[in-house]
Amino acid sequence: MARLAAYALAVALGWLALMAGGMFIPGAAPAALVLLPGRDFLTRLPESARLVDASGRFGVTVTGAGARQLYAAGAVLVLPAGLPLCVDPRRDRR
Amino acid sequence: MSFLWRWTRRLFLAVLLVAVLLALPVLRNETMCRGTPLPQDHEPIVSQTRPEERTFTTYPEWHIVHAYEDYARVIAKADPHDFGYVQAISGFWSSLCPLTALADEHGGFTTESKMTLYTIGISFSAEMALKAAYEETLGRVATWARGPGHSALDRLSAEQAAEYAAFLQQTPWYLWDFRSDAQALDAAAGSDLRDRERRLALGLEYRAKAAYAGMIAGAVAATGQDALTLRAVVAGITPEALAAIPGVKVIQRRPEGIEIETPRYRALTHILERIADQRGQMVEIAGNDDILLTAISPDPDHPGAVFTFPLQGSADFRHLITVKVPELSATLRGLGDSGARLEHIHDY
Numbered sequence: 017m018a019r020l021a022a023y024a025l026a027v028a029l030g031w032l033a034l035m036a037g038g039m040f041i042p043g044a045a046p047a048a049l050v051l052l053p054g055r056d057f058l059t060r061l062p063e064s065a066r067l068v069d070a071s072g073r074f075g076v077t078v079t080g081a082g083a084r085q086l087y088a089a090g091a092v093l094v095l096p097a098g099l100p101l102c103v104d105p106r107r108d109r110r
Numbered sequence: 111m112s113f114l115w116r117w118t119r120r121l122f123l124a125v126l127l128v129a130v131l132l133a134l135p136v137l138r139n140e141t142m143c144r145g146t147p148l149p150q151d152h153e154p155i156v157s158q159t160r161p162e163e164r165t166f167t168t169y170p171e172w173h174i175v176h177a178y179e180d181y182a183r184v185i186a187k188a189d190p191h192d193f194g195y196v197q198a199i200s201g202f203w204s205s206l207c208p209l210t211a212l213a214d215e216h217g218g219f220t221t222e223s224k225m226t227l228y229t230i231g232i233s234f235s236a237e238m239a240l241k242a243a244y245e246e247t248l249g250r251v252a253t254w255a256r257g258p259g260h261s262a263l264d265r266l267s268a269e270q271a272a273e274y275a276a277f278l279q280q281t282p283w284y285l286w287d288f289r290s291d292a293q294a295l296d297a298a299a300g301s302d303l304r305d306r307e308r309r310l311a312l313g314l315e316y317r318a319k320a321a322y323a324g325m326i327a328g329a330v331a332a333t334g335q336d337a338l339t340l341r342a343v344v345a346g347i348t349p350e351a352l353a354a355i356p357g358v359k360v361i362q363r364r365p366e367g368i369e370i371e372t373p374r375y376r377a378l379t380h381i382l383e384r385i386a387d388q389r390g391q392m393v394e395i396a397g398n399d400d401i402l403l404t405a406i407s408p409d410p411d412h413p414g415a416v417f418t419f420p421l422q423g424s425a426d427f428r429h430l431i432t433v434k435v436p437e438l439s440a441t442l443r444g445l446g447d448s449g450a451r452l453e454h455i456h457d458y
Contacts, residue, residue, distance in 0.1 A: 017248075020243060020244065020247055020248065022121070022124065023124075023243050024240055024243060024244070025121070026121065026124035026125050026127070026128045027128050027236055027239050027240050027243070028236070028240070029121075029125040029128070030124075030125045030126075030127075030128025030129040030131075030132055030236070031128075031132065031232065031233065031236035033125060033129045034129050034132055034133060034232050035229065035232070035233075037129075038225060038228070038229065041221070041225065042221070043220075043221040043222060043225075044221065044222070044225045045222065045225060045229075046222065047329055049325055049326075049329050051325075068329075069328040069329055071328045072324060072325045072328050072329075073324075074321075074325065075325055077328060077329040096225065096229055097326070097329035097330070098329050098330055099222070099225070099226040099229060099230075100222065100223070100226060100336055
């Protein structure tokens with residue numbers, strides 16, 4: 017049981033590491049999902065950055081700033097967001 | 111302290127190993143699956159064009175949709191540990207290889223579309239690896255305790271999987287109401303071990319997905335969406351017949367044919383089928399002359415298929431077929447003769 021939990025944790029953290037690492041590639045995603053931003057995160061963002069969504073409980077979505085700038089502004093984890101999908105995004109929730 | 115350090119070090123190494131394993135298919139795709147750009151001989155007729163390479167790069171996302179269909183089919187009759195998780199993962203990356211070469215030949219990838227493919231591929235692989243680890247061990251033990259017949263939550267989770275797979279045909283995954291599914295499990299659970307195990311394991315999975323989906327949905331809604339329609343040129347059919355097809359808007363007559371505007375995504379497949387049935391011939395779609403479609407047949411081979419693989423929970427095979435747009439209608443009409451049926455036409 018402990019081994020299974022450790023394996024699951026390693027897979028989840030490995031996945032997060034790759035997602036976060038990919039954000040350092042320029043043009044990787046149209047937006048960034050910033051998890052657990054600090055209290056003064058928004059005031060420390062560069063001028064080019066734009067806050068596009070702050071409705072989440074654990075994070076905000078930002079465009080116009082690279083991962084390096086977001087971490088410098090106090091982000092704990094930066095993940096890709098707003099990637100284009102191949103199915104119609106208009107449907108409402110079930 | 112040394113105990114804590116030892117375990118931290120082990121966890122770090124395990125995370126590193128997992129990250130390398132998850133990244134290996136990306137490395138392979140980048141180094142061994144490249145194509146040489148071909149000279150493009152088609153001059154677009156319409157001015158509203160879309161990148162041709164996207165017909166090839168939209169398939170991998172559909173592969174994930176199809177994997178959920180396979181999963182639903184398998185657990186309707188058997189158990190989750192009977193699903194081939196490794197087969198689903200390898201199918202994704204194996205199909206991506208020829209499609210990457212084709213995309214390179216027809217205009218190449220944008221960084222964003224490549225990152226999208228790798229993001230969904232790595233995420234899908236991680237999810238399948240987690241499910242496999244659980245279902246092959248604790249999940250399997252719970253089925254031994256249950257016996258050969260399905261429990262109430264086995265049946266309910268199979269129904270939920272089938273509904274989810276059908277939902278994904280039309281809608282992004284993050285719009286699914288995972289919390290309702292978790293609540294349905296809570297409400298229907300019996301007192302036997304298998305039901306308690308399903309309620310705990312699937313409840314945890316659904317709630318984790320609900321939390322992540324909530325964050326993704328907000329981000330996607332805020333960053334806007336792609337165009338919902340495209341332009342195409344059709345010959346061999348009257349404007350009146352085209353206008354009678356739901357969703358089709360006739361724009362103008364051109365020397366090459368009739369320019370129409372149609373919805374994209376799933377609706378386009380149905381419209382192109384209707385046009386083929388009425389003997390219409392596509393001249394170009396979104397300014398392009400190559401397109402990818404998938405077809406299902408009981409045969410392991412199909413003419414023109416760039417990739418073929420078996421479905422799970424079924425004796426059929428899925429074929430990825432590339433055709434020239436002017437030959438699309440004839441190809442669609444001929445599918446039935448070869449014992450195949452159209453599944454989806456991948457637009458741009």
